[in-house]
Amino acid sequence: MLASGSRGNATLVCTESTRILVDAGLSGRELGRRLNLLGVTPDGLSAILITHEHGDHTRGAGVFARAHGTPLYMTSGTRDACRKLMRGKEIVHTYRPGYQFDLGDLRIEPCITVHDAADPVAVAVADPSTGLRLGIATDLGKPTTQVRHALRGCDALVIESNHDDAMLWQADYPSSVKSRIASSHGHLSNRAAADFASQLTSSRLSVVVLAHLSEETNTPELARSVMSRALRRQGFAGEVLVAGMEEPTPLLDLVELRRRAAPAQLSLF
Numbered sequence: 001m002l003a004s005g006s007r008g009n010a011t012l013v014c015t016e017s018t019r020i021l022v023d024a025g026l027s028g029r030e031l032g033r034r035l036n037l038l039g040v041t042p043d044g045l046s047a048i049l050i051t052h053e054h055g056d057h058t059r060g061a062g063v064f065a066r067a068h069g070t071p072l073y074m075t076s077g078t079r080d081a082c083r084k085l086m087r088g089k090e091i092v093h094t095y096r097p098g099y100q101f102d103l104g105d106l107r108i109e110p111c112i113t114v115h116d117a118a119d120p121v122a123v124a125v126a127d128p129s130t131g132l133r134l135g136i137a138t139d140l141g142k143p144t145t146q147v148r149h150a151l152r153g154c155d156a157l158v159i160e161s162n163h164d165d166a167m168l169w170q171a172d173y174p175s176s177v178k179s180r181i182a183s184s185h186g187h188l189s190n191r192a193a194a195d196f197a198s199q200l201t202s203s204r205l206s207v208v209v210l211a212h213l214s215e216e217t218n219t220p221e222l223a224r225s226v227m228s229r230a231l232r233r234q235g236f237a238g239e240v241l242v243a244g245m246e247e248p249t250p251l252l253d254l255v256e257l258r259r260r261a262a263p264a265q266l267s268l269f
């Protein structure tokens with residue numbers, strides 16, 4: 001995760017030959033700086049996939065795409081809503097929720113969500129050569145059956161854990177903002193995220209990354225403890241990590257995580 005939170009979101013997904021960003025919610029310059037920190041040259045990015053038009057997911061998309069010639073992928077509704085970011089020089093491809101497509105050697109499975117944006121999606125990113133599957137679901141008003149279905153059987157999940165309910169209602173926000181955040185078109189609380197993730201656990205799942213934490217109405221410790229407790233009840237023995245705004249999380253090697261989680265092979269001799 002290059003960054004995650006209400007000030008900007010961007011997730012780097014790499015195979016040997018394909019490197020994509022899911023969302024580009026930092027400035028173009030900051031996206032480049034953070035990619036370099038992770039050893040990825042900005043010109044080497046294969047594509048940027050946009051989940052919805054909100055600024056914390058698109059801020060640097062146009063600037064970065066123009067500077068580095070990176071193709072942008074978004075739904076037509078999101079493209080229309082992002083018009084102000086574009087100068088007509090970007091390469092823009094549209095995709096449709098519910099229809100999978102390939103980006104290099106990654107398969108993208110976008111699924112519509114009910115967040116308050118033009119055409120928001122959650123995505124599963126699969127690598128058909130290894131069978132590995134990553135689910136990314138932030139900005140979920142509420143997890144629908146479709147999203148639950150789309151993110152089943154993942155090896156890793158990036159899930160929004162936006163706020164603590166009590167902290168939200170005590171916060172110094174106008175009540176209309178509180179209602180919007182807590183609504184079925186807003187953001188998932190720690191409790192709702194834990195319930196959602198509990199429904200997605202399987203023997204394959206080895207890591208859950210908590211994302212899009214509010215800096216005012218949540219803490220990493222609280223979010224992690226609510227999620228860990230809920231997942232442990234499901235027999236989950238993997239890692240729960242928290243992504244934040246200030247610096248990228250270290251790259252997670254899903255091949256290695258799967259190897260470590262696999263039961264030891266018994267020798268026949």
Ligand SMILES: [Zn+2]
Nearest residue numbers: 054115117139
């Ligand atoms: Zn949003």
Ligand SMILES: [Zn+2]
Nearest residue numbers: 054056057139
């Ligand atoms: Zn957001």
